[in-house]
Amino acid sequence: xxxxxxxxxxxxxxxxxxxxxxxxxxxxxxxxxxxxxxxxxxxxxxxxxxxxxxxxxxxxxxxxxxxxxxxxxxxxxxxxxxxxxxxxxxxxxxxxxxxxxxxxxxxxxxxxxxxxxxxxxxxxxxxxxxxxxxxxxxxxxxxxxxxxxxxxxxxxxxxxxxxxxxxxxxxxxxxxxxxxxxxxxxxxxxxxxxxxxxxxxxxxxxxxxxxxxxxxxxxxxxxxxxxxxxxxxxxxxxxxxxxxxxxxxxxxxxxxxxxxxxxxxxxxxxxxxxxxxxxxxxxxxxxxx
Amino acid sequence: xxxxxxxxxxxxxxxxxxxxxxxxxxxxxxxxxxxxxxxxxxxxxxxxxxxxxxxxxxxxxxxxxxxxxxxxxxxxxxxxxxxxxxxxxxxxxxxxxxxxxxxxxxxxxxxxxxxxxxxxxxxxxxxxxxxxxxxxxxxxxxxxxxxxxxxxxxxxxxxxxxxxxxxxxxxxxxxxxxxxxxxxxxxxxxxxxxxxxxxxxxxxxxxxxxxxxxxxxxxxxxxxxxxxxxxxxxxxxxxxxxxxxxxxxxxxxxxxxxxxxxxxxxxxxxxxxxxxxxxxxxxxxxxxxxxxxxxxxxxxxxxxxxxxxxxxxxxxxxxxxxxxxxxxxxxxxxxxxxxxxxxxxxxxxxxxxxxxxxxxxxxxxxxxxxxxxxxxxx
Numbered sequence: 001x002x003x004x005x006x007x008x009x010x011x012x013x014x015x016x017x018x019x020x021x022x023x024x025x026x027x028x029x030x031x032x033x034x035x036x037x038x039x040x041x042x043x044x045x046x047x048x049x050x051x052x053x054x055x056x057x058x059x060x061x062x063x064x065x066x067x068x069x070x071x072x073x074x075x076x077x078x079x080x081x082x083x084x085x086x087x088x089x090x091x092x093x094x095x096x097x098x099x100x101x102x103x104x105x106x107x108x109x110x111x112x113x114x115x116x117x118x119x120x121x122x123x124x125x126x127x128x129x130x131x132x133x134x135x136x137x138x139x140x141x142x143x144x145x146x147x148x149x150x151x152x153x154x155x156x157x158x159x160x161x162x163x164x165x166x167x168x169x170x171x172x173x174x175x176x177x178x179x180x181x182x183x184x185x186x187x188x189x190x191x192x193x194x195x196x197x198x199x200x201x202x203x204x205x206x207x208x209x210x211x212x213x214x215x216x217x218x219x220x221x222x223x224x225x226x227x228x229x230x231x232x233x234x235x236x237x238x239x240x241x242x243x244x245x246x247x248x249x250x251x252x253x254x255x256x257x258x259x260x261x262x263x264x265x266x267x268x269x270x271x272x273x274x275x276x277x278x279x280x281x282x283x284x285x286x287x288x289x
Numbered sequence: 290x291x292x293x294x295x296x297x298x299x300x301x302x303x304x305x306x307x308x309x310x311x312x313x314x315x316x317x318x319x320x321x322x323x324x325x326x327x328x329x330x331x332x333x334x335x336x337x338x339x340x341x342x343x344x345x346x347x348x349x350x351x352x353x354x355x356x357x358x359x360x361x362x363x364x365x366x367x368x369x370x371x372x373x374x375x376x377x378x379x380x381x382x383x384x385x386x387x388x389x390x391x392x393x394x395x396x397x398x399x400x401x402x403x404x405x406x407x408x409x410x411x412x413x414x415x416x417x418x419x420x421x422x423x424x425x426x427x428x429x430x431x432x433x434x435x436x437x438x439x440x441x442x443x444x445x446x447x448x449x450x451x452x453x454x455x456x457x458x459x460x461x462x463x464x465x466x467x468x469x470x471x472x473x474x475x476x477x478x479x480x481x482x483x484x485x486x487x488x489x490x491x492x493x494x495x496x497x498x499x500x501x502x503x504x505x506x507x508x509x510x511x512x513x514x515x516x517x518x519x520x521x522x523x524x525x526x527x528x529x530x531x532x533x534x535x536x537x538x539x540x541x542x543x544x545x546x547x548x549x550x551x552x553x554x555x556x557x558x559x560x561x562x563x564x565x566x567x568x569x570x571x572x573x574x575x576x577x578x579x580x581x582x583x584x585x586x587x588x589x590x591x592x593x594x595x596x597x598x599x600x601x602x603x604x605x606x607x608x609x610x611x612x613x614x615x616x617x618x619x620x621x622x623x624x625x626x627x628x629x630x631x632x633x634x635x636x637x638x639x640x641x642x643x644x645x646x647x648x649x650x651x652x653x654x655x656x657x658x659x660x661x662x663x664x665x666x667x
């Protein structure tokens with residue numbers, strides 16, 4: 001098993017004909033993901049790479065192909081609209097890779113999804129992968145190995161770094177989820193931790209956070225109260241200057257809440273093994289497995 | 290993007306919020322002329338993107354135009370928290386009976402816009418939150434309906450007993466909430482919202498921070514950017530589509546992804562070095578971005594070695610490799626370069642670098658150690 005995606009995932013790609021959308025659709029197909037459809041308004045009727053029929057709307061794609069998961073690669077200006085469209089078409093799992101969506105757009109998107117029972121992963125995230133089963137997004141498949149460690153992260157490339165450490169040292173992954181670096185996201189640490197706790201094929205979890213906000217502190221409380229599986233954690237931004245936005249809109253320290261030191265202390269109090277650097281992940285996990 | 294006080298006041302005024310008159314001066318003579326037009330005593334206020342202007346001496350009361358000119362001359366020569374003051378706002382001295390606070394932000398936990406009000410106005414709201422949290426009242430707003438009239442009145446009654454003043458404040462809150470969405474703000478605050486002795490409710494000072502992701506669809510707001518109020522290297526980075534923050538160390542860092550960039554800085558420190566900057570070249574990076582990144586890093590004279598840490602996902606290794614080759618040709622780079630490249634199109638990237646005479650590492654710790662050693666040896 002795995003969380004959120006597996007062999008049953010039937011994917012529709014929103015923005016399949018764009019530069020990023022087409023490149024990563026080929027990567028996903030190459031990995032074995034069932035890409036059943038693409039959507040680009042105005043290009044309905046085309047066939048992408050001889051594999052995936054392209055539709056003008058997500059509703060058409062769902063009706064014709066029974067797609068049950070969507071991934072979004074459209075530009076930021078129309079990304080909120082793409083999420084609304086996927087939810088309206090009845091897609092239960094929407095993964096938004098697009099970065100740069102205004103936060104106020106997300107204040108309108110999130111209640112809309114909630115009312116329809118749809119789960120959003122992202123935005124501004126690398127997506128997720130259940131190694132050997134399915135990949136939705138942009139996480140490079142070749143760095144992952146099937147296995148029993150769950151990974152959840154606010155970052156993109158830092159996730160790859162840590163997954164790479166795991167794979168090259170013999171620890172495969174059940175699912176790796178990049179939840180995104182924005183202040184407002186659809187799926188948070190707790191949603192993923194809770195799914196990993198319930199997944200019989202996950203033995204331990206790696207949680208990768210960063211400065212800004214209090215999500216990691218809430219997640220630490222959840223680990224203490226509700227998790228029996230071991231958790232290893234990392235916080236990026238120990239050397240970040242206060243008050244400055246570090247690329248991710250979420251990665252800003254303001255006042256005393258949101259510093260790396262505070263988050264690492266919350267992890268330690270909750271019994272989470274705290275990494276000082278990415279290379280610590282395997283030794284800490286092996287002590288606990 | 291931060292707006293200046295005078296720009297935020299203009300936006301509030303456009304939304305029908307009562308704001309005292311006032312004009313901006315860039316010279317003492319202009320300040321004198323404004324004070325003459327306003328009549329009576331005035332306040333001269335530094336326009337910089339920094340809190341604590343009053344404590345730094347950047348806000349001064351003047352009894353007459355001559356004093357206003359003298360204060361303006363002094364304030365216009367000041368530097369507040371490293372930022373040079375290039376403009377002052379001249380406004381009539383307010384006759385203040387009470388000061389309160391009204392602000393709107395997006396709350397990460399409730400995932401909604403939240404109105405924050407406090408009867409303790411005129412001081413930093415974070416200080417109020419820390420010392421007297423009972424004086425802060427919050428309301429999460431459903432963005433589909435906006436701030437409803439009874440909700441605004443309920444908050445206003447926390448600030449004012451007088452019903453006419455409460456109604457006036459409630460109206461201001463609804464207008465502030467509308468302005469928040471209209472300009473695409475991540476923060477909009479009036480601090481202080483004052484009552485005058487005549488009983489009027491007026492926004493005396495305003496602060497608006499606009500979400501950078503909104504600027505493409507708000508060109509009129511983007512045009513308000515004051516590049517002279519920011520570090521030149523950060524302006525250059527923004528124009529090249531990069532995120533750059535200058536730090537004090539000697540190891541120049543060029544990384545794809547904010548999280549990995551922060552982890553790279555942390556690792557530089559872990560191995561005894563000091564990062565010279567935070568630089569995220571972002572996803573989908575084309576070779577030109579890498580050229581711009583190297584230009585910005587090498588413009589910092591304290592940089593002794595440059596570290597590339599690229600883990601390809603949406604960023605492709607060959608794009609970065611081409612950028613490094615192009616940039617080193619164009620810039621005749623003399624600093625030692627340590628390149629770590631792995632992930633999407635890694636083989637192609639390494640091939641391009643090898644052909645151009647560079648070597649690429651695959652291990653992050655090894656690359657950081659080498660970069661720190663080279664920076665310390667230089």
